[in-house]
Amino acid sequence: MAGFKRHVFVCLNEREAGHPRGCCKHRGSEAVFKVLKEGAAKAGLAAEVRINRAGCMEHCELGPTVVVYPEAVWYHVPSVEDAETILREHVIGGRIVEQLLMDNIA
Amino acid sequence: MAGFKRHVFVCLNEREAGHPRGCCKHRGSEAVFKVLKEGAAKAGLAAEVRINRAGCMEHCELGPTVVVYPEAVWYHVPSVEDAETILREHVIGGRIVEQLLMDNIA
Numbered sequence: 001m002a003g004f005k006r007h008v009f010v011c012l013n014e015r016e017a018g019h020p021r022g023c024c025k026h027r028g029s030e031a032v033f034k035v036l037k038e039g040a041a042k043a044g045l046a047a048e049v050r051i052n053r054a055g056c057m058e059h060c061e062l063g064p065t066v067v068v069y070p071e072a073v074w075y076h077v078p079s080v081e082d083a084e085t086i087l088r089e090h091v092i093g094g095r096i097v098e099q100l101l102m103d104n105i106a
Numbered sequence: 107m108a109g110f111k112r113h114v115f116v117c118l119n120e121r122e123a124g125h126p127r128g129c130c131k132h133r134g135s136e137a138v139f140k141v142l143k144e145g146a147a148k149a150g151l152a153a154e155v156r157i158n159r160a161g162c163m164e165h166c167e168l169g170p171t172v173v174v175y176p177e178a179v180w181y182h183v184p185s186v187e188d189a190e191t192i193l194r195e196h197v198i199g200g201r202i203v204e205q206l207l208m209d210n211i212a
Contacts, residue, residue, distance in 0.1 A: 002165055002180035002208040007173070009115065009160065054115065055159025059108055067113070069175040074108035102108040 005048040008036060008091060011065040013056040023056075024063035027078070032064050035083035036091060043092050051091075062102050074102040114142060114197060115160040117171040129162075130169035133184070138170050141189035142197060149198050157197075168208050180208040 010033040014025035037051040059065045059074070066075040066086065073096055077083050082100055089095045098104065116139040120131035143157040165171045165180070172181040172192065179202055183189050188206055195201045204210065 002168070003173070003178055007163075007175070007178075009158075012161075050164060052115075052163060053161030055118075057113075057158060058156060062108070067109070069113070070178045072109055072113075072176045 004050040006050075006071075006091065007069045008040075008049065008051045009054040009057065009067050009069070010036065010051065011055070011057045011059075011063055012053050013060075015060075021060040022063070023060055024065055027064045028080075029064035029077075031080050032066065032077045032083040035080055036066070036087055039084070039087040040091055043087075045092065049091055059102060062105060065102070071096075075100045076102045076105050110156040111154040112156075112177075112197065113175045114146075114155065114157045115163065115173050115175070116142065116157065117161070117163045117165075117169055118159050119162040119166075121166075127166040128169070129166055130171055133170045134186075135170035135183075137186050138172065138183045138189040141186055142172070142193055145190070145193040146197055149193075151198065155197055165208060168211065171208070177202075181206045182208045182211050 011024035012029050013023050015023040040049045040051050057065050062076045064077045066077050086097055089097045117130035118135050119129050121129040146155045146157050163171050168182045170183045172183050192203055195203045
């Protein structure tokens with residue numbers, strides 16, 4: 001059957017320097033993607049959890065943006081350490097990380 | 107609150123010519139993306155339905171790949187006409203298009 005137990009999208013969109021909305025790429029989303037991608041693989045989850053590159057998801061000001069489906073949980077992931085927390089807690093452990101929810105900083 | 111009523115990801119990944127798995131881009135995914143993106147905007151759904159660019163979603167052989175969340179419905183969309191069907195039925199109408207489900211061709 002097509003699909004994954006968990007499908008995680010990381011925005012890697014890049015805008016020109018000085019754009020008023022900024023972009024996730026300039027806020028460090030490539031490093032976030034790398035932590036999640038390599039960490040999920042190391043945890044043996046490559047077949048059931050997909051860490052996916054994505055274009056702009058329209059939450060630029062609150063990026064780097066990560067969304068986890070099918071739960072539809074939106075995260076603001078400003079650092080590599082925060083990406084490691086999401087990897088350990090949500091991607092591997094299945095527990096939502098309240099302090100990184102986008103709705104909690106918006 | 108962060109998020110969308112419906113979040114549609116279209117694979118736009120491109121591999122080198124002759125790659126054994128092929129890629130969604132060479133199978134026509136840019137045209138599929140355009141139909142969905144412009145169609146959703148024309149239908150007045152830009153704020154609640156997000157048509158999103160995505161990297162490889164690991165179903166290359168069955169592409170162009172489109173997945174709709176939070177329903178987690180996976181489509182094989184081989185033509186512009188099929189993209190128009192998904193736009194009309196699922197994106198606008200909320201009805202799953204059985205004949206284009208990836209599981210029905212796999």
